[in-house]
Amino acid sequence: MHEITARQGPRTGSFEFDEPQLRLICHDLVKKINQKFKNKEIPNFKAKLKALSPIDGKQHIFNFRVKFIPDENEYFNNAAATWHNMYQEIMVTVPSQFIWEQFTDSEHEQQYYRNIRHELTHAFDIQGNKNSHNGVILSTHTTPEELNKYYNDPAEVKAYLSQVHADIENEIRKNRFAIVGKRPEQVLELSQTWQVLKDKWQNNPKVFKMFLRAAFDIIQAYHS
Ligand SMILES: [Zn+2]
Secondary structure, three states, rough: EEEEEEEEEEOOOOOEHHHHHHHHHHHHHHHHHHHHHHHHOOOOOOEEEOOOOOOOEEEEEEEEEEEEOOOOOOOOOOOOOOEEOOOOOOEEEEEEEOOOHHOHHHHHHHHHHHHHHHHHHHHHHHHHOOOOOOOOOOOOOOOOHHHHHHHHHHHHHHHHHHHHHHHHHHHHHOOOOOOOOOOOHHHHHHHHHHHHHHHOOOOHHHHHHHHHHHHHHHHHHHHH
């Protein structure tokens, strides 16, 4: 069983996960999915994850469910994941349109990394705060108002902060000079998540500032 630990960022309150642990989980996940493909099996399986919560300091067991999504759904066309509070479960989806042989592509591993980190934030958040938002399942029926509410929900903001953080860390891992000499707003641009979603927070200065602060923290941590 994999184990994951996290700590809470001092200024943004977002969770910082143990990078090598989380990378290993995603690597093994993609490896296992590929193994299923190789054996001509549908990649539906379950696993458990032992997690040390930074909020209550206790061990929790989360379920990990990998599910093959045969139908095309615009919100599941990536290596996506969703958190289900009722089952204490992270559901990881494998969309059917993947060319199976290409699944080892590190891009997919990074997609899982980003998404699992987002969902783990919900998992840890809810462990400590039972009244917290349960996560919204996006679908093609979601209205613009609902989307706006979703992206600006404090629990989602926290999860996206973690995701953006993961993207930037990945860029630094690939090129250790990636953030050198850059301002926070330029550092944010390194994140694919930010590039795609920043418009959602454009009219919310408070949230926008949180992202800038997170980028500033990354810069400071890098130089210390
Ligand atoms: Zn979320």
